[in-house]
Amino acid sequence: MTGLLAALLFVNAAFNLLVWPTFYRRVAKDPRARNAAGKPTRFLTVHIVLIAVALAIAVASAIAGIAALVG
Incomplete structure (x- = not known):
């Protein structure tokens, strides 16, 4: 299950x-x-924030994946 x-x-x-x-x-x-x-504009600013949050979640997911493998 940890591998999954x-x-x-x-x-x-x-x-x-x-x-x-x-x-x-x-x-x-x-x-x-x-x-x-x-x-x-606000259009660009909102999207930059959205993208930054998504990339931060990607980094957190990678770190959590490594932690799950390590134990």
Whole structure:
């Protein structure tokens, strides 16, 4: 069961590390990301926070997966 838990945590970490950076590139190119003066809008800020939290969860999942394997 511990191996299954570790595998699930590693899959979660890998998914987050693969998906969210790509999503960020798309959001950053979106016309709603910056106003006419070139400053970041709330649209961009909210998505950056969302992506940062998801990547932090990915790191936590990887650490928990390692901890599950180690014992």
